[in-house]
Amino acid sequence: MNQYEAPLADFSFLLFDVMQAHQTYSGLAGYEEFSPDLAEAVLSEMAKFASGVLLPANAEGDQQGCRYDAATHTVTAPQAYQQPFQQFVANGWPSLTAPTEYGGQGLPKILGVAFDEMCAATNTSLSMYFGLTHGAIVALEQHASEVLKSQYLEKLIAGQWTGTMCLTEPQCGTDLGLIKTRAEPQPDQHNTYRINGAKIWITGGEHDLAENIIHLVLAKLPDAPAGTKGISLFLVPKWLTNGERNGIYCSGLEHKMGINGSATCFMNLENAEGYLIGEPHQGLRYMFSMMNSARLMVGVQGLGLGHAAYQTALGFARERIQGRSVAGIQEPDKPADTILVHPDVRRMLLTQKALVEGGRALAMWVGLQLDISERSKDDTAREQASDLVELLTPVVKAHLTDTGYHICDQAVQTLGGSGYTRDWGIEQLLRDCRISRIYEGTNGIQALDFVGRKLPMGGGRAVKALLTELSGMLTSITEPQVQQPLQKALAQLQDALGWLTQHGLQDREQAAAAATPLLKLFGIAVQGFLLARNAQVAEDLMANGDERPVLRSKSKTRDVYLREILPEMQALTQTIKAGKDHLMAFSAEEF
Numbered sequence: 001m002n003q004y005e006a007p008l009a010d011f012s013f014l015l016f017d018v019m020q021a022h023q024t025y026s027g028l029a030g031y032e033e034f035s036p037d038l039a040e041a042v043l044s045e046m047a048k049f050a051s052g053v054l055l056p057a058n059a060e061g062d063q064q065g066c067r068y069d070a071a072t073h074t075v076t077a078p079q080a081y082q083q084p085f086q087q088f089v090a091n092g093w094p095s096l097t098a099p100t101e102y103g104g105q106g107l108p109k110i111l112g113v114a115f116d117e118m119c120a121a122t123n124t125s126l127s128m129y130f131g132l133t134h135g136a137i138v139a140l141e142q143h144a145s146e147v148l149k150s151q152y153l154e155k156l157i158a159g160q161w162t163g164t165m166c167l168t169e170p171q172c173g174t175d176l177g178l179i180k181t182r183a184e185p186q187p188d189q190h191n192t193y194r195i196n197g198a199k200i201w202i203t204g205g206e207h208d209l210a211e212n213i214i215h216l217v218l219a220k221l222p223d224a225p226a227g228t229k230g231i232s233l234f235l236v237p238k239w240l241t242n243g244e245r246n247g248i249y250c251s252g253l254e255h256k257m258g259i260n261g262s263a264t265c266f267m268n269l270e271n272a273e274g275y276l277i278g279e280p281h282q283g284l285r286y287m288f289s290m291m292n293s294a295r296l297m298v299g300v301q302g303l304g305l306g307h308a309a310y311q312t313a314l315g316f317a318r319e320r321i322q323g324r325s326v327a328g329i330q331e332p333d334k335p336a337d338t339i340l341v342h343p344d345v346r347r348m349l350l351t352q353k354a355l356v357e358g359g360r361a362l363a364m365w366v367g368l369q370l371d372i373s374e375r376s377k378d379d380t381a382r383e384q385a386s387d388l389v390e391l392l393t394p395v396v397k398a399h400l401t402d403t404g405y406h407i408c409d410q411a412v413q414t415l416g417g418s419g420y421t422r423d424w425g426i427e428q429l430l431r432d433c434r435i436s437r438i439y440e441g442t443n444g445i446q447a448l449d450f451v452g453r454k455l456p457m458g459g460g461r462a463v464k465a466l467l468t469e470l471s472g473m474l475t476s477i478t479e480p481q482v483q484q485p486l487q488k489a490l491a492q493l494q495d496a497l498g499w500l501t502q503h504g505l506q507d508r509e510q511a512a513a514a515a516t517p518l519l520k521l522f523g524i525a526v527q528g529f530l531l532a533r534n535a536q537v538a539e540d541l542m543a544n545g546d547e548r549p550v551l552r553s554k555s556k557t558r559d560v561y562l563r564e565i566l567p568e569m570q571a572l573t574q575t576i577k578a579g580k581d582h583l584m585a586f587s588a589e590e591f
């Protein structure tokens with residue numbers, strides 16, 4: 001892909017027409033000045049940066065990859081990234097939504113969601129160096145001592161230093177209770193520990209782009225209880241404040257399917273000096289605050305990559321001529337019609353468009369709830385928004401990466417053989433997107449989190465609030481051909497929840513078997529409602545004489561979604577209700 005058009009008009013539409021952000025933000029502490037002018041100015045600078053600086057380095061970075069030097073344990077990031085990385089920092093992008101007391105710009109998180117989408121669309125690998133830094137900032141901000149905050153936050157926020165998150169070890173990925181890395185307290189040194197162990201697949205674990213790397217490491221103390229309750233979180237800098245090199249080294253790089261410009265490192269900790277963050281044995285809880293922010297970012301990665309792929313596919317389909325329309329010749333002066341005349345190609349493209357717009361509506365809605373949950377002056381509003389963020393974070397992570405990958409795949413298909421070769425850059429998008437369904441907790445684990453923790457939260461308080469929100473969206477819709485499928489979708493959600501209550505509470509294996517289709521059911525339904533709301537707002541605006549092009553196809557996009565995608569809920573409901581028996585009937589030998 002060598003061109004990217006940021007969805008600025010769609011961002012503005014969602015923010016100020018659909019979600020009426022100027023009204024909401026005027027009541028959020030510290031965000032009172034957030035206005036359409038401010039948002040549009042920032043979004044348009046982001047778009048210039050993404051297409052002018054990040055995009056040109058994307059394909060080159062993929063081909064150059066990262067290089068490891070065993071003699072010095074150093075990693076050289078792609079040469080193509082050096083300049084864009086420095087510009088990223090110089091332009092102040094890493095500090096966009098960070099707190100002002102540590103040098104951040106304190107802008108609403110919803111702008112961060114839009115920025116993450118543009119970064120992912122134009123250069124996922126390069127943005128990963130900052131993406132995980134953001135997660136580290138969140139964890140430190142919420143849980144570290146004032147001393148650690150004052151030593152580390154400012155430079156991380158400025159982008160001078162980058163951060164990592166060191167969880168995974170050779171014997172444990174999903175099951176962090178199996179962690180072997182050990183931390184020994186140092187006598188007479190308050191909160192200082194010596195850490196030993198090995199971590200694998202650490203994103204940005206070593207590279208030459210920033211002056212220092214601040215690792216957040218999960219390890220166990222000598223007196224740790226067994227399992228996940230015994231994990232503590234430590235800050236382990238590559239360079240100590242006295243200028244000495246700390247004992248955390250890269251011992252190799254992973255060779256992988258995509259995100260080749262992102263350094264995925266094996267890390268050894270050899271008597272590394274580390275500082276305890278917060279209380280002992282609370283590490284996993286702290287890491288979750290980092291992971292929640294990272295999970296939203298990864299979900300949006302799927303969306304951004306999907307949008308980039310759709311743009312490429314659309315550009316191709318407008319030019320490529322093959323065959324004639326079955327309805328009769330459309331372009332008689334050419335030897336064939338463009339492939340855009342074929343219903344099958346249209347289905348592929350419009351499915352991509354509907355999933356992109358639905359995904360963006362979902363991500364921005366959750367971004368709005370995140371800001372309300374942190375800054376509303378009203379306790380009830382804060383609690384409700386926080387519930388929705390908690391509930392929908394695994395949905396954003398899993399559903400947007402699943403659909404993002406599906407969009408990339410459909411986009412490759414739209415290009416035929418040209419999609420599979422390198423020329424159009426779309427195979428890179430597909431490769432880069434694949435990991436988003438695995439890291440930050442696989443999508444299967446997101447589904448278990450959704451079903452096991454998020455749905456039962458507060459006795460089902462969050463899911464009830466969501467269903468009320470969705471019903472509320474229905475009230476403004478008058479057309480029966482829109483209302484009926486959405487009412488059916490709402491009934492299917494309730495039906496599936498009923499089944500879960502009946503079978504999943506007494507048999508957790510039933511709930512686990514239902515988890516993935518259930519998360520998908522919610523992802524599909526929520527996007528359907530949000531697209532219907534978009535269409536309703538667009539129709540009302542157009543009826544009042546608004547002629548913006550972004551409004552024109554909202555109703556048609558909703559209709560594509562309601563006819564091509566929403567019906568999948570029927571099959572998913574059946575799968576959920578089929579329960580676990582057919583899955584658990586196999587013995588290990590029978591597979």
Ligand SMILES: Cc1cc2nc3c(=O)[nH]c(=O)nc-3n(C[C@H](O)[C@H](O)[C@H](O)COP(=O)(O)OP(=O)(O)OC[C@H]3O[C@@H](n4cnc5c(N)ncnc54)[C@H](O)[C@@H]3O)c2cc1C
Pocket residue numbers: 132164165166167168172173174175200201202203204256264435438439440441442443444445448
């Ligand atoms: C490119 C890349 C970058 C990464 N970056 C980082 C990083 O920066 N920091 C870091 O710490 N880690 C990182 N990871 C690791 C990543 O987070 C893990 O790969 C991921 O959490 C899954 O763990 P695993 O690969 O060990 O899979 P496993 O845990 O072995 O899982 C294998 C399969 O079994 C399923 N499964 C496992 N347990 C259960 C269960 N209880 N119930 C149902 N299904 C289950 C999983 O969903 C999966 O499908 C990275 C990985 C890659 C490939």
